[in-house]
Amino acid sequence: MTRKLKFRLLLGSVFGLLLSIIALYFFLYQSHRDIASENSAFETSVNELSQRFINNPDSSIATYANQTISIYGNVTALDLKQNSIILDDKLIALLTKEEIKKVKNGDLVKVKGRFIGYDELFEELRMDQCIVEQ
Template identity: 45%
Template sequence: MKKKIIIFLIIVSVLAFFGYKYIYQSHRDISSETASFSIKVEQLKKDFSSNDSVANAKYLDKTIVIYGEVTNVDLENKQLIIDSSLNAKMTSDISAIKVKDKVTLKGRFIGYNDLLEEFEMDQCTIEKE
């Protein structure tokens, strides 16, 4: 009887350990991930205008590197607007970024907003200026 109780407790402990590890996984670190794509904002526009469902399957929730010109800087919310159509929520400091700077950003693509007609990325960092 004691063997069955000990085996049962071991099995429950192992299952509890793996369940805990599964539930409390570490978050993605986008800045250390390898980018799936390296594109310009114009190419992103072309892909979405030709077939948005294929483009969503291709880019959505992927780490991408994107090139463009800064058209607006929001220091308070740490956001950059690139080529008037990409809203990038930054994790790094953007106080040195000015309008009309050419930037390369790495971040997670989170979608296309049909209403505002703009692309959205988050967890962005500046790769090079």
């Protein structure tokens, strides 16, 4: 190989490596979702959603996973250390410190957040990044 060809191959390899590093950086450090500003994909009650998961968990997980949903129910427990509330003994919702101050035990509330999963063993629904709408 000639010297000129070696230089072009080296320059192309460095350029390709640099592009790969930049693409990987932007893939790993994407901007975070702002759940509070998103519109809810679904609006339902805790009991209704729980019943859907009991009847057909696979279909429900595919439908609701990682979706922004609004859900309403009665506050049955507060955990100020974990910044979480439990609605109707079936949904665990993680709130911020400011949001948890808005609710009391026994309140009927509507929260909006990201649905993250369903625990079949305990029959619990889980949401995070929640805000209190009512």
